[in-house]
Amino acid sequence: MEKRFEKVTHPFEPVFKDDSKILILGSLPSAKSRENDFYYGHPQNRFWRVLAKIAGEEIPETILEKNEFLLRNKIALWDVIHSCEISGSSDASIKNAVANKIEKILDAAKIKKIILNGGTAFSLYKKFWGETLEKKYGVSVIRLPSTSPANASYSLEKLVEIWRKEFD
Secondary structure: OOOOOEEEEOOOOOEOOOOOOEEEEEOOOOHHHHHHOOOOOOOOOOHHHHHHHHHOOOOOOOHHHHHHHHHHOOEEEEEOEEEEEEOOOOHHHOEEEEEOOOHHHHHHOOOOEEEEEOHHHHHHHHHHHOOHHHHHHOOEEEEEOOOOOOOOOOOHHHHHHHHHOOOO
């Protein structure tokens, strides 16, 4: 069966305020997230559960609760990709990717650390920016294991343990 590719443009604005300290970047919202109108909208993605456990808070459910959670915890959220061709939600199928303007957040906020959620986000980040943002903005860049349900080799507990180290 031949893969069907669709041209996708990032549907969401970044979430951040001027006091945001950590920027989390994924690759691109999944088809389910695009359908649900917000980041990490697939019910099996562990992103919101991981962050809630780290923050010691309830898991945010609505888009408003998720926005408030991020801003209250000084977390900025966006994705590496502005547009690309993709088959379904398969990061492995991404082609002709164009970068988001991450500098927009780095110029406006107090970001100290950029966390890449998974290998695809990390690879594309390195492809687009190399070490230029680290040098220009003095940020550290960390690759963490993906919270995606496709990353079944990591339990929720293991993800929380690994991710927590970057929030202390």
